[in-house]
Amino acid sequence: MAATAPTHSAGHRYRAIKYTYDVASGSWEKEPIRVSFSRRAFQEGGMRLCFRACEYDKNGNFVECVAKVFKPELHAADHEYYDEAMTQMIAESHAQEFNRKSRTHKVALLPCNVLQIQDGRLGGSKLCALEPYLPGDYVKHNDNAGAVETNEAVPQAFSHFTYENSNRLLVVCDIQGVGDFYTDPQIHFFDGEGFGSGNLGLDGLNRFLNSHACTSVCEELRLPPLRPGETDEQMARRLQAEESKPPPSQAATSHPEDGYSSSSSSDSSWRCMRRNAGSKNLEEAMRILRFQ
Template sequence: MGSNQSNTTKVIGSTSEWVEFEDDWFSQGVSRYAYKGTFHGNARTEGERCVVKVYKDEYLVHLKDYAWKVDDRVYRKAREMAQLFNARYKPSTATEFVAPEFTKVDKRATFYFLGFIPFERNVKGKIAGTRDNVSNIIPANASIAVERFLEGDYVKYSSNTGYVNPDFPAPTLAAFSHFTYHASNGEFLVSDLQGVYNRQGFCLTDPAIQSGGSELNAHGPTDLGKYGIVKFFQTHNCNKLCKGLKKAKISKVTPGDKVVLDNVLQNMPSTQSSTTYTYQLNRKSGLPNDAVEHVQNNLTLDAVAECSETDEPGSDSNSDDQNENKWFKSLGGTIFRLWKLISWSR
């Protein structure tokens, strides 16, 4: 599978299953390194490929077990929403999220021996192209998430800042994100959709949840809160699956907060596929963190239905003039048809 698999995990949950994984990560985010691994200890999955995501030591220092627990909560909410979405729309291509299992690093072959002299193994460092001691990259007893390997071409369909992949627009997934805001009544929105498309449909991993509450980062470092929700609807194009779904509408914001909101939104990269982290909101906008958090705490978003089930996306279902005009046209057509029947009967 690549580099030497010298690392193992503790058993997963109450099962006998465990994982062996490589020395060198193939991808990394702000909080985890991703390694290729293999399942063992279970006849059903023996030898199958998986992905092991090791939480970085510097990330765990502050969050400890909260780090993996918040990720577990994000996955659970995303999976629940996917089940509701599939049940409601019954799309030809289902949407699902992988179900990670959480455990810890067990044995690490930390040393190799030259004669009788032990040397700590070198593995891929924190930056690509560098090497470091294994103990600095895969800490003893580190928390990890284990996911089954996704077969197919991996695609980043959307980001948490309004980006939509122009080569793979995936209207079903765009509608899914919109649906999560509607179904949660504005409490959150699932975004940052990535994964593979195969015979089962869309199989996704590493989603982000944008919180509609008063706290940034409530769902981990990719939770951009109300900024992420507003940005999503700024770039989202509704499709037929979005009929009847509520949208976020700013109902209360002070002039000062509006300046901060607009500044942050302008600096959220909707044309880039990369994931944005909460701490980057103030860095990219050049605003104090207190100002960014103040808007999250005080901005009021309402979940408002802007389209009815029978209206085309984008139509103004609240327009009395438009509805009245439709009624008169319908009435006029009925009268005309009755007049023709009476005329023919004579």
């Protein structure tokens, strides 16, 4: 934490409860903090207002942050803040796996928390998302509708990686940020459950599959070429076929046909998805995949 003055004009220090999603346990941890916000938003997107913020520790040291609130006219439900923070932390768990697999490229999702402001509001809201402030040039690489917006190899390969790393049940997209530090991702999950309003389910997965062109980084990671999107029935058939294969402890790879191993997918990611998505389809998929 820094001890110099904030780079923005920090006002009142509010009391807040900071909620952090723990992917390994699938639970939220909470801690009381002090936080200040800039008086005006410094950035405005289609859905959210972004304020500069500082998170203070007991000694008055602080970390420069960005606080994001949904625009009041959207009447966002509270769970949307938690969905988005959880999405970002799960995307980060895939980033850690990406970093273990890639020898030359590292990516990271910024840690994202939910703040419950105890003695005030920000942009009319008691809740906001809080993440570290990231200086630099902000670039959007792809969106959640299948559009590819830059030709940089790493972000596109990261999206492809998440598809294989999740046994083709999800894709992390809307890759944007500064350098290889990303923020505000979206997750398309095959049954459309959980992960916020940007989750377009199978339609979102198919949009990604139809638009992605493999890069040199995909090759380095030995990601198999993408196949046309699956219907629910085709996916169920594939998962059932995998059930008849030896479990990961006896088989080196879940995709022997392409040499790409997803058997090391983070069990913890799956456990937390199962808890949070609350879908019968998902329960069934998890049963078949033997992640219980």
